[in-house]
Every structure is written in structure tokens, then in C-alpha cells.
Amino acid sequence: MARSLLTALAIKHAKKDKLSDGEGLYLHRAKSGTWYWTFIYTRHGRRREMSLGPYGAGTGQVSIAAARRKADEVREIIGAGGNPFTEMAERKARVPLVTFGTVADEYIDAMKSQWRGRATEAGWRRVATVYAKGLRRIPVAEVTTEDVVRVLKPIWTSMPETAQKTRERVKLILDHAKARGIRTGPNPAEWKGHLDQILPRRDPLQKRNHAAMPYPDLPAFMAALRKANGTAARCLEFTILTAARSGEARGAVWSELDLAAKVWTIPAGRMKAGKEHRVPLSARAVELLEVQKARALSDLVFPGQSAKRQMSDPALAKVLTANGGTGFTVHGMRSAFRDWVSEETDFQREVAEAALAHAVGDQVERAYRRGDALAKRRLLMDAWASFCAGSN
Known part of the structure; x- marks a missing residue:
């Protein structure tokens, strides 16, 4: 023609x-x-x-x-x-470039109905916004092996369980993008035959539990920690005094804190269980926060290397080791707290579990216990702070 x-x-x-x-x-x-x-x-x-x-x-x-x-x-x-x-x-x-962050959020919204409980969704959102934050602005079609390795390396050995979950979830998000036709080629988060040639394998005998410092050693450790300088030392001390998870303390912002009422309210989006959690603050915790507030340069209570950048988990682990905590983990401090409550106090199990933001009892029991026992937990956290300070 x-x-x-x-x-x-x-x-x-x-x-x-x-x-x-x-x-x-x-x-x-x-x-x-x-x-x-x-x-x-x-x-x-x-x-x-x-x-x-x-x-x-x-x-x-x-x-x-x-x-x-x-x-x-x-x-x-x-x-x-x-x-x-x-x-x-x-x-x-x-065609507008669709970022990894956008696809991750869409994947979570699409799949959350099939997950059991809010904890799973909260865990996925933590991966998408915290551990894989370095990928969020990258067009999903352009995410490379180097990009994936860059977000995994800082936590690969210090937080092995979290690192493994992060890799698995990044892989699923990229698979999702490929199924939608907005990404092509092999998956850069694939482990077998790919990342296993770049990152070290985990020791199959490695303990999955978090090594906890024996609670009788806490007063001496806390005395050394209080003498240590730096924001990481204060963040670790605050984490222990509140029995909080590392990420909850590291991500704390001033709008969550009411120093007059001595309460720290962590929003649902930052909690593992996806439920708002109120933490009663001891006198020492408030004192520590007031010092931080006087020199605050951003919304973050415990900023990292820059005022607007969240402190890393390895930074707390480093302080822990430097002050006599070799062989123990930051998360293990929560276990030390729980052991202390069981062995040394008369506080009810439910109060201790509520302090750790754990669900207590079956659904019927939880339905009857509608409050969060803040007053009882305040007594508990004051006693914990006294113990950490070396007082009986």
C-alpha cells in the first residue's frame, strides 16, 4: 500500500x-x-x-x-x-512515575483486609515508612539491587529479624508492582541466587529471642548510663524507664508529650499493635525530657545525626555496649522489666502487660477492661524508675 x-x-x-x-x-x-x-x-x-x-x-x-x-x-x-x-x-x-512509597501504601491498603489483627498492618506500615524509607521516593520501576541493599545493610546484623521481614515485604511490594505492569525484570529483593551472594547468611542457630540483661544488674548499668553524654544515651535511658520499644522512643516527637500531666501518648500508627498507647512518665523521665526540650532543634525528642533525622537503632545498641551491656539487646530491656515485675513486686500481671502495650486475656476479658489502667501503671513505672536509680 x-x-x-x-x-x-x-x-x-x-x-x-x-x-x-x-x-x-x-x-x-x-x-x-x-x-x-x-x-x-x-x-x-x-x-x-x-x-x-x-x-x-x-x-x-x-x-x-x-x-x-x-x-x-x-x-x-x-x-x-x-x-x-x-x-x-x-x-x-x-506517564507519571509511580514511586515505591506510593505502591507500598496501595499494596497495604489492598491486602490489609486479609491480615489478622491490626498488628500485621502496623508492621507493614513500619517497614514501608521506617525501615524501607530510603526507597519511598524512588520510582518503583527503577528500584535496583543497590537501593535494596542500602536500606538493609544498617539493620542486617543489628536487627536480623526486622531486616528479614523488611526484605521479604519489599520483595512482595515489588512483585505487586510487576503484576500491575509498572515494573519489569527480576526482583532486586530476591534472596536465593541474588541477595544471598551480597549479604551474609544468618546463623541458623542464632537465638530468635532478645538477650535480656539480668534485672539485678540494671541499677549499676543505669548509673553508668546516666553519666554518659550524648542524645543516644538519653534516648536509651528514656527507653528503659518507659519500657518502650526502641522505635517508639526514637520516633518520639514533642507533640506526643504532656510534661505537665507526665504522660506520653504514642499514636496508633507508631505502635506495633496499631493501637494508641499512653505511657505514664516517672520524675526521672520528665527531668530527662525537660533537658532535651531546652536544647530541641526539631520536633524529634531524640534526633539523630541531624536535627530532623531520627536516631538509628544501632546508635542505641552502641551506647548499650559502651556502658557495660555487651551481649545484651535494647529490646531485651523490656524482658528485664517484666522479670523485675514478676520477681520483685506485687503488681498484677495485667498491669505489667499493659505497660508493655501487650494485649491481655481473651476478647471477652479485654472488652470488660476498657480502660488502660493508667493510674496503676503510673505507680508501677515510678517503682521501676526508683529501682533503676538504685532505690529499693
């Missing part, structure tokens, strides 16, 4: 409203008098008409020569079995 049938002069003097340039390329005249290029073809028995832009030589218009180049590209894509509506270069360039 002949091609290149049209000329500028022929178009100018055309009587008809539809002109053919050959092999599927047409020029249509709208009622307004403007000419538009279209490419018409049949695929799987269905007629398809694709716009290639308005005819002309100005900005945003398509000349005869440009229309023919576009038509050639369409023919090449069709000949290869592709879809010109999505595969033409100019159309790819116009």
Missing part, C-alpha cells in the same frame, strides 16, 4: 474532512476547522483509532514529517505484537 500521499498544499485546498496518507495514517478535520492526525488499525478483530496530535508547524502541533515518524513507530510496535497506546516513546514519557 502506498505511503506519503499528502502534501501541505493538498491539505490546504482539501474539500474532504478525512484524508489518507497511506497505511493507516489519516488526517481528520474537526468542525472547528482544525486538522488532527490519527492512526487506524485492526487488532484481534477490533478497530482501533489512535490520536497522534493536531496538524501544524507550531508548538504542540505535528507536522507531516513528524506524523509519518510517529506512524512508523506505531507500525513497528504493532508488528512486534505490542500496544502502541502504552509503548510509544512519547506516551511512556508522559
Whole structure:
């Protein structure tokens, strides 16, 4: 079939409203008098008409020569079995880049109905916003092995369980993106035959529990810790005094704290169980916070290397080791707290579990216990602070 049938002069003097340039390329005249290029073809028995832009030589218009180049590209894509509506270069360039963060959030929203409890969703959101934060702004189609390794390395040995969950969840998010057609190629978070050649394997005999310092050793450790300088030391002390998880303390912001009422309210989005948690603050915890407040440069109570950057978990682990906590973990301090309550106090188990933000009892029991026993927990946390200070 002949091609290149049209000329500028022929178009100018055309009587008809539809002109053919050959092999599927047409020029249509709208009622307004403007000419538009279209490419018409049949695929799987269905007629398809694709716009290639308005005819002309100005900005945003398509000349005869440009229309023919576009038509050639369409023919090449069709000949290869592709879809010109999505595969033409100019159309790819116009498609907004979807970031990893956007896809991660959409994946969580799509899948959360099949997960058991809010803790699972909260864990996924923590991975998407905290541990894989370095991937959030990267277009999901462009996430590379180097990107994945960069977010995993800082926690690979210091937080092995968290690192493993992060890798697995990043992999599922990237699989999801590929299934949606917004990513192609192998998955850079794949372990077997890929990341296992870059990151060290975990010791299969490695204990899954968090090594806890024996609680009788806590007063001496806390005395040394109070003498240590730096924000990481204060963050670790606060974490222990509140029996909080490391991430909860490291991510604390001033708007969560009411120093007058001596209460720290952690929002549901930052809690493992996805439920708001109120922490009664001891006198020492408040004193520590007041010192931090006096020199605050951002919303973060315990900033990291920069005022607006959250402190890392390895920073707390380093302080723990430097002050006599070799072989123990920051998270293990929660176990030390629980052991102390059981062995040395008369506080009820439910009060201790509530202090740790653990669910207590079956659904019926929890339904009857609608309060969070803040007053009882305040007595407990004051006693814990006294013990940590060396008082009986």
C-alpha cells in the first residue's frame, strides 16, 4: 500500500474532512476547522483509532514529517505484537512515575483486609515508612539491587529479624508492582541466587529471642548510663524507664508529650499493635525530657545525626555496649522489666502487660477492661524508675 500521499498544499485546498496518507495514517478535520492526525488499525478483530496530535508547524502541533515518524513507530510496535497506546516513546514519557512509597501504601491498603489483627498492618506500615524509607521516593520501576541493599545493610546484623521481614515485604511490594505492569525484570529483593551472594547468611542457630540483661544488674548499668553524654544515651535511658520499644522512643516527637500531666501518648500508627498507647512518665523521665526540650532543634525528642533525622537503632545498641551491656539487646530491656515485675513486686500481671502495650486475656476479658489502667501503671513505672536509680 502506498505511503506519503499528502502534501501541505493538498491539505490546504482539501474539500474532504478525512484524508489518507497511506497505511493507516489519516488526517481528520474537526468542525472547528482544525486538522488532527490519527492512526487506524485492526487488532484481534477490533478497530482501533489512535490520536497522534493536531496538524501544524507550531508548538504542540505535528507536522507531516513528524506524523509519518510517529506512524512508523506505531507500525513497528504493532508488528512486534505490542500496544502502541502504552509503548510509544512519547506516551511512556508522559506517564507519571509511580514511586515505591506510593505502591507500598496501595499494596497495604489492598491486602490489609486479609491480615489478622491490626498488628500485621502496623508492621507493614513500619517497614514501608521506617525501615524501607530510603526507597519511598524512588520510582518503583527503577528500584535496583543497590537501593535494596542500602536500606538493609544498617539493620542486617543489628536487627536480623526486622531486616528479614523488611526484605521479604519489599520483595512482595515489588512483585505487586510487576503484576500491575509498572515494573519489569527480576526482583532486586530476591534472596536465593541474588541477595544471598551480597549479604551474609544468618546463623541458623542464632537465638530468635532478645538477650535480656539480668534485672539485678540494671541499677549499676543505669548509673553508668546516666553519666554518659550524648542524645543516644538519653534516648536509651528514656527507653528503659518507659519500657518502650526502641522505635517508639526514637520516633518520639514533642507533640506526643504532656510534661505537665507526665504522660506520653504514642499514636496508633507508631505502635506495633496499631493501637494508641499512653505511657505514664516517672520524675526521672520528665527531668530527662525537660533537658532535651531546652536544647530541641526539631520536633524529634531524640534526633539523630541531624536535627530532623531520627536516631538509628544501632546508635542505641552502641551506647548499650559502651556502658557495660555487651551481649545484651535494647529490646531485651523490656524482658528485664517484666522479670523485675514478676520477681520483685506485687503488681498484677495485667498491669505489667499493659505497660508493655501487650494485649491481655481473651476478647471477652479485654472488652470488660476498657480502660488502660493508667493510674496503676503510673505507680508501677515510678517503682521501676526508683529501682533503676538504685532505690529499693
